Amino acid sequence: MQGSVAIGGLSKARLRRMRDIMSGHVENGSMPGLVALVSRHGEVHVDAIGNMAIGGTPMQPDTIFRIASMTKAVGAVAAMLLVEECKLRLDDPIDDILPELANRRVLRSIESEIDDTVPARRAITLRDILTFRLGIGMIPVFPDRYPIQKAITAIGLAPGPVFPQMPPDELMRRYGTLPLVYQPGERWLYNAGSEILGVLIARVSGRTLGAFLRERIFEPLGMNDTGFYAPPEKHDRFATTYVRDRESNKLIVFDDPVTGKFSSPPVFENASAGLVTTAEDFNAFAQMLLNGGRLGNERILSRPAVELMTSDQLTAEQKVGSELFFNDNRGWGFGVSVFTRRDHLHTNPGRFGWEGGYGTSWYSDPREQLTGILLTQRLMDSPIAPQVMADFWTAAYQAIDD
CATH class of the missing domain: 3.40.710.10 (DD-peptidase/beta-lactamase superfamily)
Incomplete structure (x- = not known):
């Protein structure tokens, strides 16, 4: 037909x-x-x-x-452009580029108060950021139950339909005040990795x-x-x-x-x-x-x-x-x-x-x-x-x- x-x-x-x-x-x-x-x-x-x-x-x-x-997905492609140029490497620490995330502390458990922490076993890498395994991100429990959720909300970084409205350096400063929820590479946590990735790309490329x-x-x-x-x-x-x-x-x-x-x-x-x-x-x-x-x-x-x-x-x-x-x-x-x-x-x-x-x-x-x-x-x-x-x-x- x-x-x-x-x-x-x-x-x-x-x-x-x-x-x-x-x-x-x-x-x-x-x-x-x-x-x-x-x-x-x-x-x-x-x-x-x-x-x-x-x-x-x-x-x-x-x-x-x-x-x-x-x-x-667009941010991930941008990061891979820099990987292909060897300006970034998937498994290198990002401490020099994002010093706000260097020498991290990690919650003893997800129920812990935010000052009840242990040292991170290793540095965060680009691979961790791209795969959302950097230890920072949304905890899918609603409403907020854990101290770390309440701390994220208090500094204006809670996930939701209203996105961060602050300069990139201020965003990273605020993330740097928080402990990691999990050890780098341990668990997938949504969203924050891409916010941080955009700052990383801008700093490495030297432009917005x-x-x-x-x-x-x-x-x-x-x-x-x-x-x-x-x-x-x-x-x-x-x-x-x-x-x-x-x-x-x-x-x-x-x-x-x-x-x-x-x-x-x-x-x-x-x-x-x-x-x-x-x-x-x-x-x-x-x-x-x-x-x-x-x-x-x-x-x-x-x-x-x-x-x-x-x-x-x-x-x-x-x-x-x-x-x-x-x-x-x-x-x-x-x-x-x-x-x-x-x-x-x-x-x-x-x-x-x-x-x-x-x-x-x-x-x-x-x-x-x-x-x-x-x-x-x-x-x-x-x-x-x-x-x-x-x-x-x-x-x-x-x-x-x-």
Whole structure:
């Protein structure tokens, strides 16, 4: 049938089904709009559905979104650029570059008071930072129970939807006042590693993180709408971000495109969660990784570097306590989650990517040569991915037609 002819190994009829499914999440009021992209074998399918704001202008394929933790992969690529140049080495101590983290003390146990510590057995390395095994990060126990959680909150570094708004040196000074939760290399703890990684990259490269990313990644890949903020001339393409008000159960504005935190240059360029981008821009980045470090004539990384980044680097023991993030079917590479077991249409071993807490999701699948990117402007209500993401990935994989 004419309507079922595949494009790039994707069924036209099944792509229409995906659009219908995604439209349902907008029509039921879950979010004002979204952009969904699926790419396979060089063919790209994009659906722009709904509006950029409640009652606002229609969503467009080039609408700009805040991608939150999808930023982590970009920071990891930047670090690997410096590794390939031997300006950084995976297993060298970072004490000289980040003296704030030198000579660390470690909590005797997670229940300990913050002054009940023992010496670190070794220094923190770049590998520890990239794999989130540096001993600093989010403890997934809510509400705060342990003294170290309360200490992190007290100095303004608690995980959450509002990111650090302080100069990089001040961020590192504050991290330096805390003991490590675990010994370096012992356990995976979310998020802080990427914040610290951005400072490390800036110090080693000798320029701001934004300038380094722009020169070495964004410009070569043609990612012209990607950066740490949307400038005024792009505010008309910048989606409003919403959060669900728990009392009224209604969506309220979390970040405005004109007056919000992402509308002007930030004090802290956050390699953990700070980027804004479009579906097309981020697809260029994703295709570069899927192609083993190359996009067209531009080689950003070597194939071995990409393979290292996108391989699970964790042991079962290092994942203990982080089941909320991994379940039993994935692990972590450098800045990306990596699936290790297939128990759903989309959980193909080797598939890599990550979600963003502002309502975004990206994964690339080397076996299927498939990339999917879902950009919404509604904050996630919990660390568990919302239904729109689960439905997007089911719809993307059911569209494969070979």
